[in-house]
Amino acid sequence: MLSKKIEKVLNAQVEKEFYSSNLYLAMASYTEVKGYPGVSQWLYAQAEEEKLHMMKFVLYINEIGGHAIIPALKQPPVEYGNIKQLFEAVLEHEQFITKSINDIVAACLEEKDFTTHNWIQWFVTEQVEEEASVNTILDKLALIGDNNLYLFDRDIMAVRSKETTV
Numbered sequence: 067m068l069s070k071k072i073e074k075v076l077n078a079q080v081e082k083e084f085y086s087s088n089l090y091l092a093m094a095s096y097t098e099v100k101g102y103p104g105v106s107q108w109l110y111a112q113a114e115e116e117k118l119h120m121m122k123f124v125l126y127i128n129e130i131g132g133h134a135i136i137p138a139l140k141q142p143p144v145e146y147g148n149i150k151q152l153f154e155a156v157l158e159h160e161q162f163i164t165k166s167i168n169d170i171v172a173a174c175l176e177e178k179d180f181t182t183h184n185w186i187q188w189f190v191t192e193q194v195e196e197e198a199s200v201n202t203i204l205d206k207l208a209l210i211g212d213n214n215l216y217l218f219d220r221d222i223m224a225v226r227s228k229e230t231t232v
């Protein structure tokens with residue numbers, strides 16, 4: 067039985083995942099026009115993955131008797147500075163998402179919703195992987211500095227967390 071409180075936090079997460087997808091899409095477009103095809107490909111793939119995350123929430127909410135609400139689009143920023151600043155913004159966003167997932171876990175325990183608690187564990191693990199892959203990218207950027215971004219751009223697709231499916 068889905069409580070109103072859990073339905074509400076799950077729907078809030080639909081919006082956050084949708085925004086994640088649009089944020090990475092905006093970053094992909096920005097890096098594409100700035101001449102970083104590899105970074106842009108990484109971000110386009112990330113945007114698709116976030117859309118799958120959103121879909122997972124939509125399908126789960128409806129499956130357990132709630133009503134998934136599709137939110138309005140919020141426009142992400144247009145400019146993201148240099149490549150390092152952009153990936154720092156990605157990490158910051160993923161940390162925000164991790165906190166949000168952890169808050170859902172806490173709400174599930176409060177409400178004794180062990181079904182959703184079990185279901186959300188996939189996202190707990192996913193956030194560890196997502197933060198780790200962005201941290202790896204930031205480590206590489208720290209090593210190479212502003213030189214050699216050509217090679218970084220060429221090789222970045224090797225640093226991807228696994229693909230997900232709904």
Ligand code: OFO
Binds near residue numbers: 086116119163196
């Ligand atoms: Fe980036 O994992 Fe969903 O938001």
